[in-house]
Amino acid sequence: IGVYASVMRELGKPLCFPGGGRYVHAASDSRLIAQAAHFLMTHESARNQTFNVVNGDVLVWHDIWPSIAHHFGMQIGEPRPMQLAKEMPTFEDIWLRIVKKFQLREMSMAGFINSSWQFTDRSFGFGLDRPLDRIVSPIKLRQAGFAACEDTEDSVVFWLTQMQNARWLPK
Numbered sequence: 001i002g003v004y005a006s007v008m009r010e011l012g013k014p015l016c017f018p019g020g021g022r023y024v025h026a027a028s029d030s031r032l033i034a035q036a037a038h039f040l041m042t043h044e045s046a047r048n049q050t051f052n053v054v055n056g057d058v059l060v061w062h063d064i065w066p067s068i069a070h071h072f073g074m075q076i077g078e079p080r081p082m083q084l085a086k087e088m089p090t091f092e093d094i095w096l097r098i099v100k101k102f103q104l105r106e107m108s109m110a111g112f113i114n115s116s117w118q119f120t121d122r123s124f125g126f127g128l129d130r131p132l133d134r135i136v137s138p139i140k141l142r143q144a145g146f147a148a149c150e151d152t153e154d155s156v157v158f159w160l161t162q163m164q165n166a167r168w169l170p171k
Contacts, residue, residue, distance in 0.1 A: 001068060001120070001156070001160065002160050002163055002164075002168075002169040003088070003095065003109060003112065003113060003169070004018065004084060004088060004120075005068060005069070005071075005072045005074065006072070006095075006098050006169055006170050007088070007091045007094050007095060007098070008074070009072055009073070009074050010094055010097065010098050010101075011091075011094065013077070014069070014074060014075040014076055014077030015065065015068065015069040015072065015074040015075070015076055015077060016076075016077035016078060016079060016080035016082075017061060017062055017065045017079040017080070017124070018079075018080060018081060018082035018084055018124060018126065019061060019079075019081065019121070019123075019124025019125045019126050020081060020124065020125030020126050020127060020128050021125055021128070022060050022062050023060070023061075023125045023128070024058050024059070024060055024135060025058070025059045025060070025061070025123065025135070026054040026055065026058060026059065026135050026136050027054065027055050027059050027152045027155065027156075028053055028054050028055060029055055029150040029152075029155040029158075029159075031150065031155075032053060032055060032148060032149070032150045033053050035146075035148050036051070036053040036141065036146055036148070039145070039146045039148075040144075040146070043144065043145060043146075045144045045145055046144050046146075049140070049144065051138075051140055051141040051144065051146075052136040052137060052138055052140065052141065053138065053141060054136055054137075054138050055149055055150040055151070055152045055155060056138055056149030056150070057149070057151060057152050058135065059152045061123075061124055061125075062079070063153075064152065064153040064156060067153050067156070067157055068156065068157070068160070071157050071160055071161075072160075081126060081127075082126070083121055083126055083127065084117040084120050084121050084124075084126070085117035085118045085121050088109070088113070088117055089109065089110065089117075091109070092108065092109050092110070095108070095109040096108070096109075098170055101170070102167075102170035102171070103167065104167050104168065104169070104170060105166075105167050105168055107168075112168070
Protein backbone atom coordinates (compact mmCIF):
# COMPACT_ATOMS: atom_id res chain seq x y z
CA ILE A 1 0.00 0.00 0.00
CA GLY A 2 2.80 2.37 0.91
CA VAL A 3 4.79 1.77 -2.25
CA TYR A 4 1.67 2.09 -4.40
CA ALA A 5 0.71 5.37 -2.68
CA SER A 6 4.26 6.71 -2.90
CA VAL A 7 4.50 6.00 -6.62
CA MET A 8 1.09 7.54 -7.36
CA ARG A 9 1.99 10.62 -5.31
CA GLU A 10 5.31 10.97 -7.15
CA LEU A 11 3.40 10.83 -10.43
CA GLY A 12 1.02 13.55 -9.17
CA LYS A 13 -1.98 11.23 -9.28
CA PRO A 14 -4.74 10.82 -6.69
CA LEU A 15 -4.86 7.68 -4.61
CA CYS A 16 -7.38 5.46 -6.39
CA PHE A 17 -8.42 2.17 -4.83
CA PRO A 18 -6.94 -0.46 -7.17
CA GLY A 19 -9.02 -3.44 -6.10
CA GLY A 20 -12.42 -4.88 -6.81
CA GLY A 21 -15.75 -4.59 -5.05
CA ARG A 22 -16.68 -3.60 -1.53
CA TYR A 23 -15.77 -6.87 0.13
CA VAL A 24 -15.80 -7.31 3.89
CA HIS A 25 -12.61 -8.68 5.45
CA ALA A 26 -11.01 -9.17 8.82
CA ALA A 27 -7.45 -8.13 9.59
CA SER A 28 -4.85 -9.05 12.19
CA ASP A 29 -2.30 -6.60 13.53
CA SER A 30 0.99 -8.33 14.38
CA ARG A 31 1.06 -6.53 17.75
CA LEU A 32 -2.28 -8.14 18.59
CA ILE A 33 -1.06 -11.54 17.40
CA ALA A 34 1.95 -11.22 19.71
CA GLN A 35 -0.27 -10.29 22.67
CA ALA A 36 -2.59 -13.19 21.92
CA ALA A 37 0.32 -15.63 21.59
CA HIS A 38 1.62 -14.57 25.00
CA PHE A 39 -1.85 -14.89 26.52
CA LEU A 40 -2.44 -18.29 24.95
CA MET A 41 0.91 -19.62 26.17
CA THR A 42 0.22 -18.53 29.74
CA HIS A 43 -3.43 -19.47 30.25
CA GLU A 44 -4.69 -22.95 30.92
CA SER A 45 -8.00 -22.08 29.22
CA ALA A 46 -6.15 -21.96 25.89
CA ARG A 47 -4.36 -25.30 26.11
CA ASN A 48 -4.77 -27.51 23.02
CA GLN A 49 -7.18 -25.07 21.40
CA THR A 50 -7.26 -23.31 18.04
CA PHE A 51 -8.18 -19.62 17.96
CA ASN A 52 -8.79 -16.95 15.36
CA VAL A 53 -6.77 -13.83 16.15
CA VAL A 54 -8.28 -10.85 14.35
CA ASN A 55 -8.49 -7.19 15.25
CA GLY A 56 -12.15 -7.49 16.18
CA ASP A 57 -13.64 -5.10 13.64
CA VAL A 58 -14.51 -5.64 10.00
CA LEU A 59 -12.62 -4.05 7.15
CA VAL A 60 -13.87 -2.73 3.83
CA TRP A 61 -10.78 -1.35 2.09
CA HIS A 62 -12.81 1.36 0.32
CA ASP A 63 -13.86 2.74 3.70
CA ILE A 64 -10.34 3.23 5.06
CA TRP A 65 -8.85 4.38 1.74
CA PRO A 66 -9.46 8.08 2.58
CA SER A 67 -7.32 7.70 5.74
CA ILE A 68 -4.51 6.18 3.70
CA ALA A 69 -4.73 9.02 1.17
CA HIS A 70 -4.73 11.57 3.99
CA HIS A 71 -1.70 9.89 5.58
CA PHE A 72 0.25 10.38 2.34
CA GLY A 73 -1.09 13.90 1.81
CA MET A 74 -2.97 12.85 -1.31
CA GLN A 75 -6.34 13.43 -2.83
CA ILE A 76 -8.53 10.37 -3.10
CA GLY A 77 -9.61 9.37 -6.59
CA GLU A 78 -12.38 7.19 -7.91
CA PRO A 79 -11.65 3.45 -7.68
CA ARG A 80 -9.53 2.25 -10.62
CA PRO A 81 -9.06 -1.52 -10.72
CA MET A 82 -5.41 -2.33 -11.37
CA GLN A 83 -3.61 -5.64 -11.12
CA LEU A 84 -0.79 -4.44 -8.92
CA ALA A 85 1.30 -7.58 -9.53
CA LYS A 86 1.35 -6.79 -13.23
CA GLU A 87 1.35 -2.99 -13.35
CA MET A 88 3.44 -1.84 -10.39
CA PRO A 89 6.74 -3.45 -11.50
CA THR A 90 6.58 -1.16 -14.56
CA PHE A 91 7.13 1.76 -12.15
CA GLU A 92 10.51 0.49 -10.89
CA ASP A 93 12.27 3.58 -12.26
CA ILE A 94 9.82 5.84 -10.38
CA TRP A 95 10.41 3.87 -7.18
CA LEU A 96 14.20 4.20 -7.53
CA ARG A 97 13.73 7.94 -8.02
CA ILE A 98 11.68 8.05 -4.80
CA VAL A 99 14.36 6.06 -2.94
CA LYS A 100 17.01 8.56 -4.00
CA LYS A 101 14.86 11.67 -3.51
CA PHE A 102 13.82 10.75 0.05
CA GLN A 103 17.07 8.99 0.99
CA LEU A 104 15.28 5.75 1.70
CA ARG A 105 16.96 2.42 2.32
CA GLU A 106 18.46 1.31 -0.96
CA MET A 107 16.09 -1.36 -2.17
CA SER A 108 14.59 -2.20 -5.52
CA MET A 109 10.81 -2.39 -5.60
CA ALA A 110 11.00 -6.09 -6.38
CA GLY A 111 13.36 -6.67 -3.44
CA PHE A 112 11.13 -4.73 -1.08
CA ILE A 113 7.76 -6.03 -2.24
CA ASN A 114 8.59 -9.60 -3.31
CA SER A 115 5.22 -11.39 -3.68
CA SER A 116 3.22 -8.80 -1.74
CA TRP A 117 1.60 -7.45 -4.92
CA GLN A 118 -0.12 -10.82 -5.45
CA PHE A 119 -1.26 -10.90 -1.82
CA THR A 120 -2.56 -7.33 -2.09
CA ASP A 121 -4.41 -8.01 -5.35
CA ARG A 122 -6.21 -10.88 -3.64
CA SER A 123 -6.88 -8.91 -0.43
CA PHE A 124 -8.28 -5.99 -2.42
CA GLY A 125 -10.47 -8.35 -4.44
CA PHE A 126 -8.98 -7.49 -7.84
CA GLY A 127 -10.67 -9.52 -10.58
CA LEU A 128 -12.95 -11.44 -8.23
CA ASP A 129 -16.55 -12.12 -9.19
CA ARG A 130 -17.73 -12.61 -5.64
CA PRO A 131 -16.58 -11.61 -2.17
CA LEU A 132 -13.86 -13.59 -0.49
CA ASP A 133 -14.78 -15.66 2.54
CA ARG A 134 -12.42 -13.81 4.88
CA ILE A 135 -14.39 -13.11 8.02
CA VAL A 136 -13.36 -15.05 11.09
CA SER A 137 -14.68 -14.62 14.58
CA PRO A 138 -12.57 -13.84 17.65
CA ILE A 139 -15.42 -14.90 19.98
CA LYS A 140 -13.76 -18.15 21.10
CA LEU A 141 -10.61 -16.17 21.97
CA ARG A 142 -12.71 -13.65 23.93
CA GLN A 143 -14.44 -16.46 25.78
CA ALA A 144 -11.04 -17.83 26.75
CA GLY A 145 -10.32 -14.48 28.43
CA PHE A 146 -8.33 -12.50 25.85
CA ALA A 147 -10.11 -9.20 25.27
CA ALA A 148 -7.55 -7.04 23.42
CA CYS A 149 -8.44 -5.67 20.00
CA GLU A 150 -7.14 -3.20 17.42
CA ASP A 151 -8.88 -0.73 15.15
CA THR A 152 -7.83 -1.82 11.67
CA GLU A 153 -7.80 1.68 10.20
CA ASP A 154 -5.53 2.89 13.01
CA SER A 155 -3.40 -0.22 12.60
CA VAL A 156 -2.80 0.37 8.88
CA VAL A 157 -1.80 3.99 9.51
CA PHE A 158 0.42 2.93 12.44
CA TRP A 159 2.38 0.46 10.30
CA LEU A 160 2.69 2.88 7.39
CA THR A 161 4.13 5.41 9.86
CA GLN A 162 6.53 2.81 11.24
CA MET A 163 7.76 2.05 7.72
CA GLN A 164 8.21 5.76 7.06
CA ASN A 165 10.13 6.27 10.29
CA ALA A 166 12.40 3.37 9.37
CA ARG A 167 12.99 4.98 5.94
CA TRP A 168 11.37 2.16 3.98
CA LEU A 169 8.72 4.59 2.70
CA PRO A 170 8.83 8.34 2.14
CA LYS A 171 7.06 10.63 4.61
